[in-house]
Each structure stands twice: as C-alpha cells, then as structure tokens.
Amino acid sequence: MRQLIVFALKRIRGFQISEANDGVDGLKKLSADKYDLILTDINMPIMDGLKLVSMVRNDPNYKETPIIVITTEGAIEDRERALALGANEYITKPIQTMKILETVKKLMSV
Amino acid sequence: MLANLYIASYQLHSTLDFKEVLQIILEIVINLIGAEEFGVLLLDEKTNRLEPVASEGLETSELPSIDVGKGIIGESVENGENYFIDSMEGYERDFEKPIVCIPLKIKEHVIGVIAIYKLLVQKDEFTNVDYELFTLLAGHAATAVFSSRMYSDSERKLSTIQGFIDLLTK
Numbered sequence: 001m002r003q004l005i006v007f008a009l010k011r012i013r014g015f016q017i018s019e020a021n022d023g024v025d026g027l028k029k030l031s032a033d034k035y036d037l038i039l040t041d042i043n044m045p046i047m048d049g050l051k052l053v054s055m056v057r058n059d060p061n062y063k064e065t066p067i068i069v070i071t072t073e074g075a076i077e078d079r080e081r082a083l084a085l086g087a088n089e090y091i092t093k094p095i096q097t098m099k100i101l102e103t104v105k106k107l108m109s110v
Numbered sequence: 111m112l113a114n115l116y117i118a119s120y121q122l123h124s125t126l127d128f129k130e131v132l133q134i135i136l137e138i139v140i141n142l143i144g145a146e147e148f149g150v151l152l153l154d155e156k157t158n159r160l161e162p163v164a165s166e167g168l169e170t171s172e173l174p175s176i177d178v179g180k181g182i183i184g185e186s187v188e189n190g191e192n193y194f195i196d197s198m199e200g201y202e203r204d205f206e207k208p209i210v211c212i213p214l215k216i217k218e219h220v221i222g223v224i225a226i227y228k229l230l231v232q233k234d235e236f237t238n239v240d241y242e243l244f245t246l247l248a249g250h251a252a253t254a255v256f257s258s259r260m261y262s263d264s265e266r267k268l269s270t271i272q273g274f275i276d277l278l279t280k
Binding site: 002003004005007008011012072074075092093094095096097098101 | 113114116117118120121124133134137138140141142143144146230231232233239240
C-alpha cells in the first residue's frame with residue numbers, strides 16, 4: 001500500500017510524509033517528531049496496526065491526532081475494534097485514491 | 111478513477127529495477143483492484159512456458175508453470191485476450207481456472223500474465239475503474255517489466271565486460 005498512497009499524498013497533495021516499516025518503527029518516529037495525521041495498515045510485522053492505534057491514543061502528544069486505518073480486513077468487527085481503539089476512519093481495500101485524499105483533507109482541517 | 115490510474119501508471123514507470131516493478135504490480139492489484147490471491151507469470155521464450163515470478167496471498171512456488179495455449183491461462187496468453195470467469199458463485203481456488211487473466215502485452219506481443227484466484231471478501235464485483243486498470247496493467251505493466259529486464263540484462267553484461275577489461279588491463 002505504502003508506495004501508492006505515499007506517492008498520491010506527496011505528488012497530488014504535496015504532504016510531507018514519513019514512512020515506517022512496522023508499528024514499532026512507527027512509534028519510534030512518532031516520539032522523535034510531531035505529526036499531524038497517522039495512516040496505518042492493520043497487518044504489519046512486529047506490531048500490528050490495532051496495537052499501534054491503541055498505543056498512539058495512550059500518548060498524550062497524540063490523543064487528538066487523526067488516525068486513518070487502511071486495510072484488507074473487511075469484517076465489521078475489525079472496523080468496530082479499530083474505531084473503538086481510537087481510529088478516526090477505517091478504509092478497506094481496494095482503495096479509491098481520491099477518497100483517501102479527501103478523508104485526509106477532511107481530518108486535517110478539523 | 112483518474113487518480114487511481116494516474117498513480118498506477120506513474121509508479122509502474124518510476125523504476126528500472128525488476129523486483130521493484132513486480133512489487134508495484136502486486137501493490138496495484140492488491141490495493142487498487144482488491145485481489146487477495148494472485149500471481150504474475152512471465153513467458154520464457156525458450157520453453158514457451160509461463161513461469162511464476164511473483165504472487166500475493168500464496169507462495170509463488172505453489173503456482174504451476176503453464177504451457178502457452180494450454181488451459182485458460184495458456185489460451186489467454188496465446189490469444190492475448192483478457193479472461194473473466196462467468197460467475198464467482200461457488201468458486202474455489204483452482205490454479206487451472208482463475209477468476210481473471212490479464213495478459214501483459216506490448217502491442218500484440220504477450221510477455222506474461224496476471225492470474226487472479228481470489229478477491230478480498232468485501233470485493234463483490236468488478237467496477238468500471240477495475241476494467242480500466244486491467245487495460246492499463248496489460249500495457250504499462252508489460253512495458254515496465256520488459257524495460258526493467260532489459261536494463262538488468264544490460265547492467266549484467268556491462269559488469270561482465272568491465273570485469274574482462276579490468277582483468278586484461280591489470
């Protein structure tokens with residue numbers, strides 16, 4: 001997912017993006033710098049996206065930061081779990097690039 | 111729709127590294143089409159067989175090699191036509207009978223095929239944008255694969271020639 005979404009966000013919307021390889025790497029990056037929005041998959045090595053969402057929401061620096069989950073997991077229970085843990089949006093693949101860009105724009109303008 | 115086609119096309123031509131090109135094809139098929147299990151097979155012109163080179167949702171080693179002209183995949187490659195299964199109702203994965211075959215073509219010369227065996231559970235049917243992506247993949251992915259292989263071959267030959275030159279000039 002990464003290459004396509006990162007490209008779309010950088011090229012079409014001009015965002016600055018920092019990529020992480022997995023949840024642990026993501027947390028390291030989050031503690032090293034300040035981010036306005038977090039995009040995550042669920043199925044990641046070492047630490048999955050749900051665990052990441054939970055840990056991010058427990059970080060006082062990121063209590064209000066928008067989190068978008070983009071995933072192949074289409075079950076309603078997965079969606080509900082992610083939202084209950086603190087994700088703002090849950091988008092299932094296949095993705096529509098414009099939908100993701102609009103969702104990012106909407107969440108960042110709140 | 112246009113945004114999906116744009117990023118797919120741009121990414122396919124963003125690299126001359128063969129493995130990266132394959133990875134981008136996998137990403138497009140997973141993320142933009144919504145396939146869960148599929149494979150990419152490339153034509154070995156010496157044997158006239160399609161050899162699996164990449165896959166998602168299953169091991170590449172599980173995919174069989176296929177003779178051009180044999181079975182659904184082989185016929186799709188032989189005639190250069192996309193194949194779509196009539197109905198997905200009751201479908202179970204069958205390496206001889208995929209849901210979709212997209213021959214990778216440069217003009218009318220087929221260099222490989224993408225065979226899809228399973229879609230994500232939330233993907234009920236193909237939409238117009240999917241058919242546009244299939245058309246894009248058929249051409250642009252083929253060109254990207256071909257170019258990256260040519261580049262890799264030429265880099266290897268260059269390295270060999272340089273090695274000989276170094277040997278002779280020492």
